Amino acid sequence: MRRLRRILLAAVAAPLVVTVVGLPGRPVAHVSSGRSALARVTIFPMVRLGNKPYPTPALADGYTPRQIRAAYDLGPLLRRGINGRGQTIVIVDSFGSPTIRHDLGVFDRRFRLAAPPSLRIIHPAGPIPKFNPGGRFMPGWAFETTLDVEWAHVMAPRARILLVETPVSENEGTSGFPQIVASEKYVIRHRLGGVISQSFGATEETFPKGTLRPLRGAYRLAASTRHGPTVLGASGDNGATDLLSNQSCCYPFRVTSWPASDPLVTAVGGTDLSLDSSGHRTVADQVWNDGAAGAGGGGLSVDFSRPAYQNGVAAIVGRHRGIPDVSLSASDVDPVDIYASFPGAGGWQPAAGTSEATPLFAGIIALADQKAGHPLGPINRYLYSMAKAHDRGIVDIIHGNNTVQFFRHGHTITVHGWSAVRGYDLASGLGSIDAAKFVPELASLAG
Numbered sequence: 530m531r532r533l534r535r536i537l538l539a540a541v542a543a544p545l546v547v548t549v550v551g552l553p554g555r556p557v558a559h560v561s562s563g564r565s566a567l568a569r570v571t572i573f574p575m576v577r578l579g580n581k582p583y584p585t586p587a588l589a590d591g592y593t594p595r596q597i598r599a600a601y602d603l604g605p606l607l608r609r610g611i612n613g614r615g616q617t618i619v620i621v622d623s624f625g626s627p628t629i630r631h632d633l634g635v636f637d638r639r640f641r642l643a644a645p646p647s648l649r650i651i652h653p654a655g656p657i658p659k660f661n662p663g664g665r666f667m668p669g670w671a672f673e674t675t676l677d678v679e680w681a682h683v684m685a686p687r688a689r690i691l692l693v694e695t696p697v698s699e700n701e702g703t704s705g706f707p708q709i710v711a712s713e714k715y716v717i718r719h720r721l722g723g724v725i726s727q728s729f730g731a732t733e734e735t736f737p738k739g740t741l742r743p744l745r746g747a748y749r750l751a752a753s754t755r756h757g758p759t760v761l762g763a764s765g766d767n768g769a770t771d772l773l774s775n776q777s778c779c780y781p782f783r784v785t786s787w788p789a790s791d792p793l794v795t796a797v798g799g800t801d802l803s804l805d806s807s808g809h810r811t812v813a814d815q816v817w818n819d820g821a822a823g824a825g826g827g828g829l830s831v832d833f834s835r836p837a838y839q840n841g842v843a844a845i846v847g848r849h850r851g852i853p854d855v856s857l858s859a860s861d862v863d864p865v866d867i868y869a870s871f872p873g874a875g876g877w878q879p880a881a882g883t884s885e886a887t888p889l890f891a892g893i894i895a896l897a898d899q900k901a902g903h904p905l906g907p908i909n910r911y912l913y914s915m916a917k918a919h920d921r922g923i924v925d926i927i928h929g930n931n932t933v934q935f936f937r938h939g940h941t942i943t944v945h946g947w948s949a950v951r952g953y954d955l956a957s958g959l960g961s962i963d964a965a966k967f968v969p970e971l972a973s974l975a976g
Contacts, residue, residue, distance in 0.1 A: 591866035591879040592804060594640045594683040597858065597889070599808025603684065605965040606896055613685030616895040619722035619758065620678055620888065621713060622729075623705055625650065625694035626671035627660045628871045629678055636679045636868045645682050648690045653715035654708035655696045662872035666698040675869040676880045677728055677888045684892020688899075691722050701774050702735035702787075706744050713747035717754060723904030724759045725751070726891035727794075728884035730786035733832050735774040741787060741832060748793035756903040759894050762789035763883035764798040764853040765826025768818065768933035769946030769955075778935050781942050785828040789852050792836035795909055796852035797887045798958055799825030799859025800926060816929030816949050816956040817859045824931045826883060827853050827947060827955045838910040841917055842953040853958035854912055856926065857886035893964050900972035911974040915967075916952070916959040922967025926957040 598604065606612070626632065630648060637644055661667050678690055693712045699705030709729075716722060733741065751757040765771050765786045770779040789796035799817035804810060818824035829849035839846050858865070864881035898904050905911075916923045931946035947955035 591864045592802070592808075592858070593866060594642060596804050596806070596808035597680075597683060597865060600802055600804055600810065600858070601684075601889070601893070602963045602965040606968055607686075611896050611900055611968060613688030613892065613895040613899055616685065616724075616898045617689040617691050617722035618681045618685060618888075618891050618895050619691045619693060619716050619725045620674070620681060620891075621693045621695070621709060621725060621727055622670055622674045622677060623695050623698045623709075624657055624660070624667050624670040624674075625692055626674040626869065626871055628671075628869065628874075629674055629692065632675055632868050632870050633678055633682065635870070637682075639868070642683065643686055645690050646687060648678070648692065650692045650694060652694050652696065653712040657694050657696050660871065666700075668871070668873055670698065671871050672867070672869055672874070672878075672880070673728055673884055675867050676865075676884055677726060679867050680865060680885060681726060681888035681892045681895075684889055685895035688892070688895040691716070699729050699731070701772055701776050702731035702737070702740070703774060706731070710744050710747045714750055717747060717750045717757060722758055723898040724891045724894040725761065726888050727760070727762045727788060728887045730762060730765060730789050732771040732773070732780065732784050733787050733790060733830060734780065734784055735772075736787070745791060745793070748788070748791055752793050752907050754906070757906045758904050759898075759906060759908050760788075760794045761797055761887050761891055761894070762787075762791070762794040763826075763887045764789045764796045766799070766823060766859075766882045766884075767826060768824030768931035768944065769826075769828050770933060770944040771826065779933075779942075779944070781937075781944065783828050783944060783946070785830050785852055786826060787830075787832065789826065790830040790833055790850055792833055792850050792909070793907055795890075795907075795912070796854045796958065797883055797890050798827055798853030798856035798956070799883045799886050800856045800957065800961055801860035801929070802858045802863055804863070813928060814924070814926050814961055816856070816926060816931055818929055818931060818933070819861045820933070821935065823861055824933050824946070825853070825856060825859055825956065827851075827931050827958070829955065836909070838913045841913060845953055845955065851953075851955055854909055855890065855923075855959055856957045856961055857889045859883050859886045890962075893962065893968065896964065897968045897971045897975075900968055901976045905971065905975040908971065908975065911971055912959055914974060915970055920966070920970045922963055922970040923959050924963055925951060925960040927951055929956060931956045
């Protein structure tokens with residue numbers, strides 16, 4: 530399972546045995562789960578809500594739906610009825626979560642959100658194995674599913690959710706993608722949704738030679754279908770580098786991940802939001818970089834050349850496809866709350882990473898689909914046109930970088946990334962968004 534999902538989670542069952550390692554500003558427990566990627570969970574006391582014991586979301590210290598909606602200026606849209614009605618957000622995850630229906634209900638009740646019109650779960654690539662709470666991959670994917678579903682729903686509360694679960698874990702280019710591609714082709718051919726959210730990926734260098742490009746079939750199909758879906762991909766959580774094929778950290782040089790690096794996919798990077806209790810910014814957004822190889826992914830593809838829509842930023846990307854395209858909230862220090870109750874989950878937890886940013890943006894695209902009256906298909910050319918025209922829906926980010934350090938064999942390795950600058954950069958892309966302006970601007974261009 531990819532560490533793209535830098536969820537503050539524990540992939541464990543039974544009692545937790547923890548050693549506090551700490552993140553800035555909060556206690557964090559490091560849990561050994563048998564995976565190469567660290568799993569993290571914040572331990573909090575339990576209180577009662579009604580007649581059942583649930584942890585209080587505020588104790589998870591994550592941002593709430595109210596704060597994130599305010600930060601991205603969703604209020605004017607929601608008040609006008611632009612809330613995702615009639616649209617479907619497709620979320621793709623290996624294995625899914627056995628408790629997602631219940632967990633979304635608890636999440637909605639706690640934050641006084643209306644339930645989505647439907648939460649449908651399908652398995653186009655075959656039946657899902659029985660959930661194993663002590664397994665290497667399933668608990669992490671269940672947390673991923675929880676984050677994706679709950680926060681896409683926050684951004685587009687009246688959109689339908691289609692959860693596409695696949696039966697094989699996606700593991701750094703070595704497995705999982707054939708089932709993901711087959712499932713997404715099924716969704717596209719049957720016109721089951723207008724935006725596909727992918728909070729996973731694999732370092733381009735981990736794909737055996739000649740195996741990556743044949744996996745692009747779903748994205749080609751989406752792009753060739755009239756009013757086909759917009760496809761999103763998380764840019765990664767290891768800054769300017771990413772994981773090795775054995776899922777350990779990390780390449781000692783700059784790399785990027787696919788499918789975010791695919792020119793037919795919109796790559797979603799990460800920012801750090803500093804918000805007050807009402808969701809108002811206390812400082813300007815900056816590139817997510819919490820250190821210890823926890824930062825927004827970005828860089829230059831070694832597999833894909835510069836697409837036409839990036840010709841205007843050729844001075845930055847050269848002959849290569851550059852990512853990300855846009856960036857949203859992802860910081861471990863300033864996460865969001867999720868609720869998960871599958872065995873070992875622990876209830877309310879903070880969650881973060883570009884796995885957060887991607888479903889947030891998927892919800893916003895569902896709003897634009899509603900405004901336009903149809904799915905928008907590939908949107909990158911519109912995003913770069915909007916930025917070139919200085920449309921107010923694109924908000925530039927000019928602070929931060931995605932340089933990271935990690936330890937290997939007793940040595941500190943630094944992979945120098947890129948700094949945010951005015952205009953496009955390889956740390957934040959074009960920047961972030963103001964949804965109240967972005968949604969009508971994008972719908973008008975793509976309409």
